[in-house]
Amino acid sequence: MVCHPELVHRMLRDSRTFDKGGPQYDRLRILMGDGVVTCRHEAHRRQRRLLQPDFRPSQVADHTELMGEEAESVCRDWRPGQAIDVSAAMMTFTTGVISRVLFSDSLNAATTAEVRHSLAAIVRGLFVRTxxxxxxxxxVPTPANRRYRHAVDRVHAIIDAAIAERRLGAPRDDLLGTLLEATRDDGSRKAITEQEVHDHLVSLLLTGSESPSMGLASAFSLLAEHPETEHRLHAELDAVLAGGRRPGPDDLPRLVYTRCVVTETLRHSPPGWLFTRVTTKETHFAGCRLPRGATVLYSPYLLHHDPASFPDPDRFLPERWLPGQASDEQHRALTPFAAGSRKCIGDVLSMAEMTVALATVAGRWRLRHLPGPVEQPRPGATLGPRSLVMTCETRAHTPVDTSPREASLAPRATAAPGTHESRRAGDNGVDDA
Structure with a gap:
């Protein structure tokens, strides 16, 4: 178990020696195949280069509108006093976003709902299998095992059907289109196989829906427990998104405090909380001899709650991440998306969709905990509240011209944190991979 940020970075940057593997990834490969999330070191560079253009910041900015549409659709029919399954609502949002990024509008509403329910069943069964x-x-044909197997089969079948349908139709400018184009050998690069297309889509669909939904559910739970933080968030939203409009790509750099809330949530309650690597050869690491095939673990949750890096680590304090507040050491200790060449390819996309969802929902509603104990995040394949039910209250907007100091915690022209902070998390951005 690697427990120091510098050692974790050293390990993650040496992906040739510390490759993805161990019981966690052995199980994931059964589910996802050898897509970009689970493939071995020797296959990763080629796969990363293929997918990278679809996840660059400029491409992510083009998805801001669909993110806002999906976030608005989730909360459009809420009513004051209604009990909302926030975990399910956020899963609905993230599944809708990643489905449109991958497939455009190839999946209808009923199919997207089936994907969502299947992914929930898969995540429940995945951790125990790890x-x-x-x-x-x-x-053994127990009800739980049958549910898991059926859910896995349905996700694979839905993806195969989407691929087959697209081949018969017109090309589309989405990730599926990128993958299908790459199956054609144009002489400039080796064509990818049909199985690789399938594996990439399964990997990105699962990881692109589960982790950000857990992060958003945690964010709304934490905001309800910290009214002063919630008030400051609302003040910024009222200043930047006057009239309760949806955020656009030009608004994201101005939602400074909103982004701080997302970042602090990922520090306080990281959805990806435990990962493994396997040594590909005998090596000496931090004074220890590790044989070939040794399983090495690291935990973002442990790193994020180390008081040596983050004073008062159990306190939810988004102000830690305001421009100029966090040290370089704290940025390096923050690893919600890993680091090195295997850093999550969707980190910029996830930060943008969580920021858009938080701004859209919190701009319209306050979510309050039900009476009684608050559900604590539960560790599974990911960490987060899995059945968080809250009541919603209509929120009165703060007049923008009443208190400029309260209305926004940073100048409206501040643009630097727009993509910079997420790309420093883990010390290197997707373009460095």
């Missing part, structure tokens, strides 16, 4: 690596237990 920590109990006894395959025979999961071949």
């Amino acid at each position: 920590v109990v690596p006894v395959e025979a237990l999961f071949r």
